[in-house]
Amino acid sequence: MRQLRLVGIHENGEELLLSSDDGSGFALPIDEALRAALIRAARADRGTPEGSVLAPREIQTRIRSGSTAAQVAAESGMPLAHVMRYEGPVMAEREYVAQQARNVEVSAPQTHEGYRAVFGEEPANLGEMVAHRLHAFGIEASSLNWDAWRTNDGAWVVVAEFDLAAANDRTNIGSIDEDTQARWSFHPARKSLQNSNRWAQVLSELEPLDAPAAGRRLTAVADSPFDVDAGADDAGFEAAVADSEELLDVLRSRRGHRLGTDEDADDQLAMMLSRGPIPSAHPRSHDLDDELSGDEDFTLVDDPEELDGLPRLYDGVSTRTSHITVVPGPGARTVGHAEPSATRPADELIPDKSDDDGPVKKKLQRRSSVPSWDEIVFGRKND
Structure with missing residues (x-):
C-alpha cells in the first residue's frame, strides 16, 4: 500500500490534494464519509466514548x-x-436559591429570655437560627457551607454542611446517627421549608433545647364525696326542666287555636297533662331548711292518743261533732224563739213573703215555657 501525504486543499474547496513518495499527485473528495472518519479519529485520540458529547x-x-x-x-x-x-450561571442560580432559603422565617418572636437574648423582639430566619444553634453546640461558623440544587419534581434541596469535630461533648448531639449535613425541602414560590432529616429539625427549631421546660399547672379541686341521692336529684331536675320546656313549646304552638282544630296537638297536650303536675323549673333543696329554721316554734307530740290521724284544731275546740245546728239563710223564716235584740232588726228588714205568694205564683204561671225538641219537630198535642 502506498503512503500518501496531505499537500493541501483544492481551489474548489471540495477536494484534498495528496502526493506520494515518488511525486505523484492525488485528489481526495471531501464527502460525509471522510468527515465521519475524521470525527471518529479525533474521539479516539481523546479517549472519549462515541455518542457522549453533551449539549x-x-x-x-x-x-x-x-x-x-x-x-x-x-x-x-x-x-x-x-x-x-x-457552569458559572448555574452556580449563581444555586447560590441565590440557598440565600432565599436562609431568609425564610422559622420562628416567631418568643417571650422567654433565651430567645430574646439572641434575636430580640424580631422573628428569626433560617440562617440566623442555624448559626445560633451551631454556636450553642460549639461548632465553628466558618465550617458552615450552604448549597442548593433542584430535583426532578421542581422542588429545591437546601443543605447546610458543617464540621462536627469541634462540637462540645456536653451537648447530646452524638445520638444523631446521620452525616453532618442538614437538608430541607424548599419551594421558592411559596417560600416554604420542610425538614428532611434530623439535623434540619435540630438546627432550625429553638424548642425544646433552649427554652425552659414548661411545668404542669395544677389546680385545687374541692373534695366532695360521691352522693347517689344527689345524682338522682340532678337527674330529676333535668327531667323536670325538659318537661317544662316541652309543655311551653306545646302551649306556644297552640296559641290562637281552639280545641278540636288540631287533633294531634290536642292529644299531645292531653298526654302531657296526664303525667301529673309539672314540678317547678327551679326547685330549691334548701326551702325545707329555711322553713324549719324560721321564727315559728313547733311542738312535737309524743302522746299516742293524739296521733290518731284526725284533723286537729286549736286547744279548747272539739273535733268531734255531737250537735248539728242549721244556720238559716237570708231569705228563710225564723223557726223557734229568737232573741229580740239579735233577730228583731233582721226581721224588720226581711219582709214576710207569705203575703206575696199569690202574685209570685201568678207571675210564674204567666211565664211562657220553652217548647221541647219533639214539640218543635212534631208539633204540640193541642195542635
Missing part, C-alpha cells in the same frame, strides 16, 4: 441537579475546561 443545556441541567463540573466532565469524557464554560 450546553444538558451540561447546565446536570449541574443544576447537584453535580459538579468535574463530575460532568468525568461522566461525559468532555474536557473539564469545556464544561466549566457553562
